[in-house]
Amino acid sequence: MIKxxxxxxxxxxxxxxxxxxxYDRDALLTLQEKQKEDAAVANGTAKAKQSPxxxxxxxxxxxxxxxxxxxxxxPNGKDKLLQFEVSISPDxxxxxxxxxxxxxxxxxxxxxxxxxxxCMTKVYHPNIDLDGNVCLNILREDWKPVLSINSIIYGxxxxxxxxxxxxxxxxxxxDVLQKDPRxxxxxxxxxxxxxxxxxxxxxxxx
Amino acid sequence: xxRVAPPGVERSRWRDLDRLLLRSxxxxxxxxxPGEEVKEILHDMxxxxxxxxxxxxxxxxxxxxxxxxxxIDVIDMDTIDVSNLNRxxxxxxxxxxxxxxxxxxxxxxxxxxxxxxxxxxxxxxDKPPEFYQAFHIIxxxxxxxxxxxxxxxxxxxxxxxxxxxxxxQETIKPMVDGGTEGFKGHSRVIIPSVTPCFQCTMWLFPPQxxxxxxxxxxxxxSAAHCIEWAHLIQWGQVRGAExxxxxxxxxxxxxYEQAVARAExxxxxxxxxxxxxxxxxxxxxxxxxxxxxxxASCALETLKMATMCSTGMSNYMMYMGAAGIYTHTxxxxxxxxxxxxxxxVPVAIEESTTLEELMQQLCAxxxxxxxxxxxxxxxxxxxMRGIFEEETRPNLAKRIIDLMEGATSGVLxxxxxxLHGPLRIQLSINAAQAMQT
Ligand SMILES: [Zn+2]
Numbered sequence: 001m002i003k004x005x006x007x008x009x010x011x012x013x014x015x016x017x018x019x020x021x022x023y024d025r026d027a028l029l030t031l032q033e034k035q036k037e038d039a040a041v042a043n044g045t046a047k048a049k050q051s052p053x054x055x056x057x058x059x060x061x062x063x064x065x066x067x068x069x070x071x072x073x074x075p076n077g078k079d080k081l082l083q084f085e086v087s088i089s090p091d092x093x094x095x096x097x098x099x100x101x102x103x104x105x106x107x108x109x110x111x112x113x114x115x116x117x118x119c120m121t122k123v124y125h126p127n128i129d130l131d132g133n134v135c136l137n138i139l140r141e142d143w144k145p146v147l148s149i150n151s152i153i154y155g156x157x158x159x160x161x162x163x164x165x166x167x168x169x170x171x172x173x174x175d176v177l178q179k180d181p182r183x184x185x186x187x188x189x190x191x192x193x194x195x196x197x198x199x200x201x202x203x204x205x206x
Numbered sequence: 207x208x209r210v211a212p213p214g215v216e217r218s219r220w221r222d223l224d225r226l227l228l229r230s231x232x233x234x235x236x237x238x239x240p241g242e243e244v245k246e247i248l249h250d251m252x253x254x255x256x257x258x259x260x261x262x263x264x265x266x267x268x269x270x271x272x273x274x275x276x277x278i279d280v281i282d283m284d285t286i287d288v289s290n291l292n293r294x295x296x297x298x299x300x301x302x303x304x305x306x307x308x309x310x311x312x313x314x315x316x317x318x319x320x321x322x323x324x325x326x327x328x329x330x331x332d333k334p335p336e337f338y339q340a341f342h343i344i345x346x347x348x349x350x351x352x353x354x355x356x357x358x359x360x361x362x363x364x365x366x367x368x369x370x371x372x373x374x375q376e377t378i379k380p381m382v383d384g385g386t387e388g389f390k391g392h393s394r395v396i397i398p399s400v401t402p403c404f405q406c407t408m409w410l411f412p413p414q415x416x417x418x419x420x421x422x423x424x425x426x427x428s429a430a431h432c433i434e435w436a437h438l439i440q441w442g443q444v445r446g447a448e449x450x451x452x453x454x455x456x457x458x459x460x461x462y463e464q465a466v467a468r469a470e471x472x473x474x475x476x477x478x479x480x481x482x483x484x485x486x487x488x489x490x491x492x493x494x495x496x497x498x499x500x501x502a503s504c505a506l507e508t509l510k511m512a513t514m515c516s517t518g519m520s521n522y523m524m525y526m527g528a529a530g531i532y533t534h535t536x537x538x539x540x541x542x543x544x545x546x547x548x549x550x551v552p553v554a555i556e557e558s559t560t561l562e563e564l565m566q567q568l569c570a571x572x573x574x575x576x577x578x579x580x581x582x583x584x585x586x587x588x589x590m591r592g593i594f595e596e597e598t599r600p601n602l603a604k605r606i607i608d609l610m611e612g613a614t615s616g617v618l619x620x621x622x623x624x625l626h627g628p629l630r631i632q633l634s635i636n637a638a639q640a641m642q643t
Contacts, residue, residue: 049335049359049360049363049585050359050584050585050619051355051356051359052355052359052405052408052545052546054585055545055619055628056545056627056628058580058582058587058590058619058621058628059580059621059625059627059628061590061592061593061594062580062590062591062592062594062621063591063592063621063623064592064593066593072593078587078590078594078597078598079585079586079587107352108352108355108356109351109352109355112351112408112411112413113413114413114416127420129423129439129443130443131439131442131443131446132442133419133438133439133442134419135418135419135420135423137418140416140417140418140419141415141416141417141418143413143416167418167420167424168420168423168424169419169420169423169439171423171424
């Protein structure tokens with residue numbers, strides 16, 4: 001006679017017994033065979049599991065609230081949301097009339113981690129350096145999981161409405177803005193038209 | 207004594223295990239039956255997977271093999287670096303550059319007679335879910351949130367449910383997770399659907415501290431600021447075309463030299479190559495005794511789970527080595543709305559139900575939760591509001607069973623502005639009706 005040996009894992013917190021395996025030798029083998037069969041069946045139809053980041057992005061993207069000045073583009077379509085581009089065309093401020101593209105790279109553990117955001121358009125701006133690094137607090141030290149893609153886009157729009165020369169990434173631009181806003185405005189216009197500012201050439205972005 | 211004694215060596219070898227498994231006592235778990243059979247199960251039947259063959263992984267493999275697990279697999283994508291040798295004791299100088307999994311497997315088999323360790327030298331993402339399904343217990347010796355999160359998703363994805371919404375118990379795959387960071391460590395038992403999964407308690411892992419970029423660019427005050435400046439700003443400015451790779455020694459040396467120059471400029475002490483590697487790779491110095499303590503706890507939980515010789519830990523032990531050998535065990539609770547492990551709300555529909563009808567049914571059923579839902583299934587956005595509304599609108603008129611490619615049950619993810627996180631719907635399509643048509 002086969003003795004059915006069953007093992008239960010007892011967990012106090014859930015206050016219930018969980019039956020994990022039938023440890024009768026035959027039953028164990030049967031279970032393994034069954035799992036193999038299930039796996040073989042599942043093989044054909046199994047789809048990649050979605051990461052928590054993708055699940056959360058579905059929410060963020062379906063609830064995006066874009067201003068007229070902003071657009072978003074998903075190069076890989078509606079089911080691959082982790083990489084996308086946001087384009088901002090400010091309708092006020094120094095950069096009015098320009099169009100600036102930001103790349104978003106979202107980690108599978110989003111919103112545990114902030115998205116990586118870079119400015120793909122070369123821009124003359126005190127808080128964005130010439131390599132596209134953006135100094136925005138919520139992208140780094142002040143990121144919190146309750147924030148969303150919407151919050152970041154607001155933050156980026158705000159950078160164009162109110163450039164902050166006190167926290168510069170582009171020191172030259174910050175100095176000019178601080179000392180002589182009219183020259184700064186002229187520099188911004190020249191850069192957006194595809195001109196040279198401070199020895200650096202800016203491709204046109206109008 | 208009637209029991210036939212095994213050969214002397216084997217007998218003395220498992221003497222301590224025998225004390226746990228061959229007799230009963232007041233510490234045993236419910237349903238425990240002492241005897242040779244449970245030993246046989248431990249030795250010959252149970253198949254465990256160790257993920258990670260680093261500091262924690264070496265300890266885990268050694269502990270599990272010496273505990274009597276004889277069928278072990280180990281997976282790790284890393285190769286052995288000379289800096290590993292102080293604590294990853296299965297490796298020798300001549301092994302530098304070889305696969306950690308391969309060398310660890312060989313070394314354990316050489317040292318522990320009768321154990322079979324199968325190495326897998328690859329990323330965990332390279333293996334399909336079926337690979338993970340084949341093991342009875344999965345033991346994690348990982349150092350990243352991402353890797354834990356990935357395997358957690360796979361293992362919770364195995365869960366299947368009865369028609370009444372209860373979980374099918376044979377689909378539960380238990381995990382034991384260990385982690386260490388300097389003097390701190392934890393071990394925990396994850397029984398999907400019973401104890402919290404990794405995602406349920408994500409808040410236990412604080413995000414790494416990130417310095418403001420403008421501080422790095424303008425007002426560095428610490429060695430770490432100088433290193434991060436070289437890493438995040440200077441690299442792009444000087445070597446922008448190249449992708450930085452922390453595993454290329456020349457890249458790391460360049461970052462180090464740039465950081466030293468910057469530190470001199472601002473009169474900041476403390477930039478060393480080791481510190482540079484630590485900051486760039488976000489490495490906290492590993493302490494061998496922390497690994498040993500955490501791995502011992504994990505191996506013990508694995509043994510308890512496998513044999514029921516004692517009740518399992520409930521469910522998260524933290525170890526704080528800086529305060530002495532101080533541990534504290536907490537029974538964390540599952541997040542009932544966890545987007546990875548929660549069962550979701552059972553909802554039944556007819557075969558003829560369209561996506562639009564389902565959405566109306568859901569809004570009527572959960573008026574306090576849903577008003578303007580978006581719906582996805584297995585990573586495919588069936589209907590999404592916002593910029594993809596127009597693209598997904600044609601799906602509204604389609605039958606759910608067609609959108610689910612013929613499946614009669616599955617988990618739908620529903621998002622709504624009224625919800626703070628996605629709602630899981632455990633959908634079953636009325637099979638009786640399906641038979642008639
Ligand atoms: Zn969970």
